[in-house]
Amino acid sequence: MDPMSTMEQLVAELNKLNYHYYTLDKPLISDKEYDALYDQLVALEKESGVVLPDSPTQRVGGELLKGFVQHRHLAPLWSLDKAQNVDQLRSWNARVTKLVADYNSKNPDNPLPQPSYAVELKFDGLTLNLTYTDGRLVQAATRGNGVVGEGILAQVKTIKSVPLTIPYQDGTIEVQGEGIMNLSVLEKYNQTAAEPLKNARNAAAGALRNLNPKVTAERKLSAFFYNVGYSDNIRFESHKEMMDFLRDNHFKVNPYISYFENFDDVTKQLEDIQERRAGLDYLIDGAVVKIVDMRTREALGYTDKFPRWAVAYKFEAEETTTVLESVSWEVGRTGKITPVARVEPVELAGVTVQNCTLNNIGDIERKNLKHALGTRVFIRRSNDVIPEILGKVTEESDGEEIVYPEHCPACGFPLEQRGAHLFCNNRLDCKPQIIGRITHFASRDAMDIETFSVMTAEQLYNELNVREPADLYTLTFEDLIKLDRFGEKKANNLLAALENSKDRDLASFLFALGIPNTGKSTTKMLADHYRDLHAVMNATVEELIALPDVGGIVAESIVSFFADPFMKTGIEKMLSLGVKAKAPEAPQVVSTDSFFSGKTVVLTGTLHQLTRDEAAKRLEALGAKVTGSVSSKTDLVIAGEKAGSKLTKAQQLGIQVIEDEDEFIRLLNMEA
Template identity: 35%
Template structure:
């Protein structure tokens, strides 16, 4: 059976195989799959179609399931499905994983190369190169050739990979350079990490960079944004976050890649004499190296390479932030030695940092808690005011059309105080062939329900039947101003939905301790505490419950208004638009939202299931007498918030105002009574000052809340 060169998929029935025959086929399949992984990931020269590869893989899975005694830890099938680890343990590296001295100045690069040229004859290597800048010819760098290897400086996660007898043994993060975290369980699930090498030495430890390609990063952020999650700031954060997961199943199938570039330890054969020979040997063994690596001898070679890669930076599928210059001769490296934390024989020449102009990679849509679809621009990560930005809001379809931004465009990003980044303008690119104009989807990207137009917005009407809305609903339902379920935040809600433990709000009340213990971040105590917290929320007040349902336009204040008027959940369920619009504070838009929520069959079913689960909403007559909102000095007052508050999220601050009869708006106008200013305020503070509006700091705002 030759699955490497002639991969037939005409398999015999499993029941017709003896154990020995199955063992032979399993070994042949593993060898064939590893070979095709090598061609795909290392050589980037796939020899078979994805469909044939999938058939080989599925056959191997079926054989291992039929003959469990033939399973192996290093089988390609073990990349999917594995038990979580309890913690990331520390692991000492086989050799120090040093950092690199970084420069951004051409003269400093010239000094470094001049030093290497001078030291070629065994010159003085003591000290830290303080004399590097001396001499009028320091910037020439072309006094004589010196063998160099040039590599891209990857913006990923530096790792150690260890192989024994050619089989993957373990891997760890760089950590402090001497000790890192054991991430072997996750590396086994990353398809780009080979589990078995070709004719490798008896023992091998190499340094590599694991990263998320830009294309995979954009796809992952699209998925996160559509579900309502915060996107990753940059590919490095995405790769590092995945590698530090306790559950390796979160890594399986994710778009991760790696390049190997240094030798840490070798036993069983002599180490290559030069770095470029090492890179060749790494590839021969089956470890992927970067195709952009290049040999050089002079400063002009280095300058040309730096300029070339900086020009390609935005089109490469790997995020790079500079180039690395290394002495090729490994014996001379030993002579030059190291400083405290960096080698004397290598230097990183960084690119100029990206500023506010970047590339719009893709426009996707985010499904919010109330079903509103918001277009989101996924960006090539860019630094804006000291913050790395990888997305910007586009508000609605009309805004996208007005700004006429499309994938591939160069755009200018602004980040104004308390708002998420926005696209200020598109940068003209003469001669550019632009992508097609963006159009809102006709169906929800999460649940496939047909989208409806609601004024300037598009909305998914599925309500609690939409997973994106469900995660937001659970988070809102458990928030402090709603049912105040301690320990039930967004990440926990996400895990509950993804693991199929919660399909609607009623399922929360059926959770048991053992359900939660299997989730990341939960032990027995945390699981028990959350189950108890949920149980305490079985008898909520009507006002809290109405607010917790997350009905569009219904904040804490309006939930209080409805509670006073109707007194019970049953009465509110029966209310029609006419009855609702008789309430002075309720306009047509609010009335329509309330009726639509309770008319939705899925929502009514969830309410019935909540009752079946033991949730008893207290009528007003059963509750403590409520303080009238209009008795508070904030009744009828309008607030605007700007900047970051230390003790309140924006939603919490707004809810606190609404609960006291006030209202919160997003724009400053002559009707604004108070502007609350936090850290890093935006332009709203200046406008409020111009209009003579009273400006409060957080302490003054808290005092106002406490006054009767």
């Protein structure tokens, strides 16, 4: 195919994709796939010297929807040139440095300063342009084509983080920002929504471009602001001064904004943002690097499409599309049957993805995936775990049906549906359940049996008939030495690890049992409160509900678990074989006059000088209450390396944060 025909096809395809993305808010492919097609067209245009009249490289944005009033921006909303790797970013900076040097050689009496840089997050939402006259919000518009947008004032007024009036009352200004839906808000919304939303970006865009403002209000959107695009009176000397102006006028400015004199520090900051990205409570697809000095921005000016003084640094895509090929069903240690999707291999965030999460059959129904085999689906990477399927690309039920199993895929036992989940109740003779329970029992946060693995559990199940955790304590050297890959050393190491595990405390033992709906914090609370295993086993629902953070479902789970004769027999067998499950030591004297006394503290991120558990114990000894989530009741957040959404929330709430681990250790030691 000749280059001209290829260009014509690319232009037609890209214009179709632009229409679906910008006008209908229903993208057909991921940003990563779009960028690849766009870059291919740019290369062909450069090579041939020909640009077709309707090429998307010659315009920005999409067509306007009918039903909205057009709004002409007072100043254009520019697109940003993009850099997809550090080399391209350095090329942008080299151009900036050269332009500054050229200007200074021609203006020696009034030179520009050496470039300094602001680094901000690049949000994945819908651009907003707000107009304020004499301190009052008089218009809000979408970006549109950068010159004319759509008036959405009624919709934007439903966003509580958007000020309706501001202190600055000296004329007219336009303020740009991004309308977003927080991921936690999206998750909560989808729990009760009749039609769940596929992703946060579409949720925000769809809400802001809905003709019914009530629908917008239901989405509980937020917004971050980052630019004053027009002002008839005020001028700024620097980007920092502009950000201070926005904050002073009650605009929500994202806390992740940094300033640097050295460009090498910019690249380090971009690496840091990428590491923290998965922990954020909103979508970003990159970062924006801007020149700080406003006079330099004016001197550098604009190309036909982009400002020369800013560039968008694109991260690896966290969302893409691929074909759903099949669904298999896996059995967990509680008997829960989980669907696992097999997809056509696709690159996502630097790795090849073939398997994706589907939580349960309710998830399949909510996401319109019941008839989706063989069709394209959206997938998203989150927190470096197995990617999740968000939904079908199209709304039609045009694929093959996902058939729900009626019998356990492992043991053939009839399945029971409880809520949105399927369960196999054959806990005594279902291999994956048994292996899962034994592996969990031996895990680090439970009985911490060193050298134990899921492969060990499977081998013991197959060759030594180990069917429950209690059976582990009946193993002998003669049993183990005859197994494949078990020499004398390995057998002795496992027996020594089993013997050591008998001294684990009550909290670890309770967690190791795998009581449904209880985690580490709940089992620790039970151990601290009852201080005796049999007291926990005999607790009533009424007693448990009266304890902190225990609701009806958790209380029922605990009581039902210990009422099971199989579980009770196994526990008594372990006690008879030497497992102590001893109560915690008597509470130590708690300080009442330390820096931490009376404070509610949250630990987040990685600490290097002590573990999180050690830090929590020391804080509690100094009179602090250590909790797992940040709220308005939190007094202090200790943020270690790679702290994520908890740190962000603390900064947004204005909560005191200690990010210097040395300072944290100093305060602990000072009060010790």
